[in-house]
Amino acid sequence: MNFKKTIIIISASIFFLSTGLKAETEKECFEKISRGIFKFNQGFDRAILKPIAKGFNKLPDPIKNGTGNFTSNIGTLLTVPNHILQGQWKLAAESSASFLINTTVGVLGFANPAKKMGLKNQQEDIGQTLGAYGFGGGCYFVMPVLGPTTVRDSIGMIADTFIDPFAQVTIREKELLSISGSEIDYFSVKGATVIDFRAENMKNIDSIEKNSLDTYATFKSLYLQNTEKKISNTFSSQDGDDWDELSK
């Protein structure tokens, strides 16, 4: 991508994110279309993703765990610069150490000895970094195959490919420390990440689909709550709840 295009994307991003600043993320961009895409995604899941995930679940545990560890370790490459952008120096150091240990002692990341050493490795991306800077999510929508997102997070997803070293050596075909790759490598790892997630949540997603009165709204709520939690890096109860409203 040339410099001019990059500037246009950045300018457009700032415009869209500015309009979403402090705005409610619950607002829909185009709900009817999103619901249609959500249905398509459910069909895609039933026809392709779920059967593959079911097959994946039949593999021996070391292969399943190794796949999860491997994709998570590669994800750390995107996490580290985002920790730095958020000024989280300690977490950046821990994630870097985790990546180095898992890539070497953990045999290219298939094992996760860093976890046993107590090193944290939470996943971060540009969407979260923008959120940490105070940009609101903008409106919510669903993308084909990729699923739920917001304006901020979708722009963040594109921006990720510019700072993620793994994306640089694969889809951008640059060489870093004599390491190079191809688009196939990038999409294989992303595909494996999705299959690992789907396989791990087989029963739970089935249960949500079975017990929800409006599955679209349930997934939307879970996505938005999860995004907020990741941005604030909190894992405890929300203080800003509205339970006290009950007594009024």
Add this chain to the structure above:
Amino acid sequence: MKKLINSLVFVTLILTSTNSFSFNSDPKIFITELVNDAIKTLSDKNISKADKNKKIKTIAIENVDIDALGMYTLGAVRKTLDQDTLEKYKKLFSEYFLKSLTSRLSEYSENKFEVIGAEQKSEKYTIVKSKVVESSSQPEIKIDWRVYTKDPTKPLIRDLIFEGLSLAKTQKEEFASILNSNNNDINILFSKLEEFIKN
């Protein structure tokens, strides 16, 4: 989101599947006793599925503030409804809640659970912090329990927040979506609840 959805069903189950007896009134001990008993019950192979469902319903009625949960999930719309409509909603919500719990009953019984602390938020609420210990098949899950303590002798569970995700809030947004798509017509929500209960 990996661990989050992963814990949804399990957490909901341990909330409700316990033996029928009164638990300690201290919120921390209340949750500890309730969950440990739930796990014990779920792993008891001598109890039939029907009996387990029966126990789940009994204990949920005793230890979960279902009416308050129903009102919370209805949101601001509740203020516009007359008493008869509210009573109908309460009845339908209770049936829906109990059925959705029992239908989620499955193999979530071999997990080790630990209460790690409690924080009194106000006179009315205490948040009990806990975790499901990591196992070979399950990552560690942090679970917060919103316990209603207005009556200190009888704590009641109002919400579960697992890894930062509130079950009550999710339910509330689901109902809000149905109402918003149908001009806030409560009868559409009623028919969806009835359909779920019937099937």
